[in-house]
Amino acid sequence: xxxxxxxxxxxxxxxxxxxxxxxxxxxxxxxxxxxxxxxxxxxxxxxxxxxxxxxxxxxxxxxxxxxxxxxxxxxxxxxxxxxxxxxxxxxxxxxxxxxxxxxxxxxxxxxxxxxxxxxxxxxxxxxxxxxxxxxxxxxxxxxxxx
Numbered sequence: 001x002x003x004x005x006x007x008x009x010x011x012x013x014x015x016x017x018x019x020x021x022x023x024x025x026x027x028x029x030x031x032x033x034x035x036x037x038x039x040x041x042x043x044x045x046x047x048x049x050x051x052x053x054x055x056x057x058x059x060x061x062x063x064x065x066x067x068x069x070x071x072x073x074x075x076x077x078x079x080x081x082x083x084x085x086x087x088x089x090x091x092x093x094x095x096x097x098x099x100x101x102x103x104x105x106x107x108x109x110x111x112x113x114x115x116x117x118x119x120x121x122x123x124x125x126x127x128x129x130x131x132x133x134x135x136x137x138x139x140x141x142x143x144x145x146x
Contacts, residue, residue, distance in 0.1 A: 071091055
């Protein structure tokens, strides 16, 4: 069933720079790009990685920020198995493989019209659980004008 709902059109770039990756994400309206070198996946980079890791560190060295511990699932696996993997690893996307070759990506959004809403809500809650920042921000400003 994974094969029927996964995205088969993968955005794969060779050792690219930050600007090329951002342009590809914008052009294809995707939040993840696969980085390839010599027909081997070196890792993935997401739009969130770009903001929280690269830009926040005022850096543009892509290789240092690639996610290389990739979580994948076999194309013949059950959707419930995919959901369990996403929850366990708190990830929104799984690489889908067939005979140890990348054939697609299964994302949470691919599951929207396939999975029971209660299961999907529980999956979202698990993946996106946030440790709330309880620090109080101090400011010298007494009023805010809109």
